[in-house]
Amino acid sequence: MASxxxxxxxxxxxxxxxxxxSAKILVVGAFGVGKTTLIGSVSEIEPLRTEEAMTxxxxxVDDLAGLDAKRETTVAMDFGRITVRPELVLYLFxxxxxxxxxxxxxxxxxxxxxxxxxxxxRRLEQSFEVLDQLETHTxxxxxxxxxxxxxDSPGHDTAELSDALDLPPQTPVxxxxxxxxxxxxxxxxxxxxHALSTQKVLS
Amino acid sequence: xxxxxxxxxxxxxxxxxxLVIAATPAKALPVSATRMERVLxxxxxxLLSLAEVAVHLQxxxxxxxxxxxDLVDSGHLSVRTPASQSVSPDLLEELLNGLRNLS
Numbered sequence: 001m002a003s004x005x006x007x008x009x010x011x012x013x014x015x016x017x018x019x020x021x022s023a024k025i026l027v028v029g030a031f032g033v034g035k036t037t038l039i040g041s042v043s044e045i046e047p048l049r050t051e052e053a054m055t056x057x058x059x060x061v062d063d064l065a066g067l068d069a070k071r072e073t074t075v076a077m078d079f080g081r082i083t084v085r086p087e088l089v090l091y092l093f094x095x096x097x098x099x100x101x102x103x104x105x106x107x108x109x110x111x112x113x114x115x116x117x118x119x120x121x122r123r124l125e126q127s128f129e130v131l132d133q134l135e136t137h138t139x140x141x142x143x144x145x146x147x148x149x150x151x152d153s154p155g156h157d158t159a160e161l162s163d164a165l166d167l168p169p170q171t172p173v174x175x176x177x178x179x180x181x182x183x184x185x186x187x188x189x190x191x192x193x194h195a196l197s198t199q200k201v202l203s
Numbered sequence: 204x205x206x207x208x209x210x211x212x213x214x215x216x217x218x219x220x221x222l223v224i225a226a227t228p229a230k231a232l233p234v235s236a237t238r239m240e241r242v243l244x245x246x247x248x249x250l251l252s253l254a255e256v257a258v259h260l261q262x263x264x265x266x267x268x269x270x271x272x273d274l275v276d277s278g279h280l281s282v283r284t285p286a287s288q289s290v291s292p293d294l295l296e297e298l299l300n301g302l303r304n305l306s
Contacts, residue, residue, distance in 0.1 A: 013251070013255065013259065014249035014250055014251055015222060015249075015250040015251055015252065015255075016250070017249070017250055019222065019250060019283070020283060020284055021222075021283070021284045021294065022220045022221070022222050022252060022283075022284075023220070023290070023294060023298050024218075024219070024220040048254070048255060048258040049258065050254060050257050050258050050263070050264050051263065052263045052264065052265060053263065077264075079219075079254055081252075081255075082305070084297075084298060084301030084302055084304075084305060085297060085300075085301040085304075087297075088294075088297055088298065088301055089222070089252075090298060090301075090302075091219070091220040091252060091254065093219065093220075093254075104265070105219055105264050105265065107217070107218035107219060107268070107286075108218070108219060110218060110288075111218055111220075111286050111287070111288070111289075111290065112290075113290050113294075113295065113298065182306050185302055185305055185306040186306060188302055189299065189302045189303060189306060192295055192298050192299045192302060193299060195290070195295055196292065196295040196296065196299060199290075199292050199295065200292070
């Protein structure tokens with residue numbers, strides 16, 4: 001019966017009733033760096049996509065006369081969910097690197113455990129903007145860097161990368177294959193561990 | 204207007220990851236309730252985050268946050284645990300242990 005199937009699917013999407021609280025981690029990085037892949041490899045639900053409308057002042061020269069100078073574009077965010085304990089669920093929000101995009105989603109950066117910055121060493125320069133944003137606009141939000149290993153990624157050691165990216169001391173740099181669940185979870189563990197030690201230093 | 208003309212939620216403790224569920228005992232919506240309020244409350248018959256509610260209803264998260272805030276204020280919707288301003292060390296410990304058990 002078709003209706004029974006859709007009811008089952010509907011029941012599957014809910015969070016277990018034992019869950020008492022939620023936490024969130026932002027997965028940030030340049031376009032195409034593997035954010036959705038990482039989220040998909042650890043999420044218990046099919047990664048979900050939500051879109052927000054963003055009004056941008058048009059800078060194009062090909063506007064038709066008489067049209068409003070502002071236009072709407074949509075920015076997508078993918079997210080996933082892990083029930084890490086019967087009482088605790090973790091959400092992973094994959095967001096474009098620029099802070100102005102985070103502001104689209106009400107309360108996205110507030111209350112986050114931290115940000116996992118995914119980078120592609122073949123296009124290291126694309127990571128600079130993301131890291132700049134984190135250091136200047138979300139000072140205090142702990143972050144860790146996960147190097148997504150692609151088959152043709154050059155070999156490198158994490159200390160060199162840390163220098164090349166001019167990371168603050170103590171920032172974890174982890175190599176991972178975002179397609180693998182256990183490697184992606186290890187990257188999350190490094191971030192949470194870093195967030196915890198940052199708090200201990202502050203308190 | 205989807206949100207009655209307001210652009211910002213009335214309370215800032217409601218975020219995309221906030222878990223909500225219809226209040227028990229269920230409180231009937233007034234006849235003046237909007238379609239948006241009805242579908243949102245129906246979706247929340249079991250526990251779900253606002254981000255997920257938004258996706259399943261095919262609405263922007265920002266709209267769902269505003270409508271849900273109203274439903275919380277009116278006592279129709281419950282927040283499982285109100286979000287705190289900062290992440291507590293015990294939440295981090297719990298998260299870390301949970302993730303380690305998964306790896």
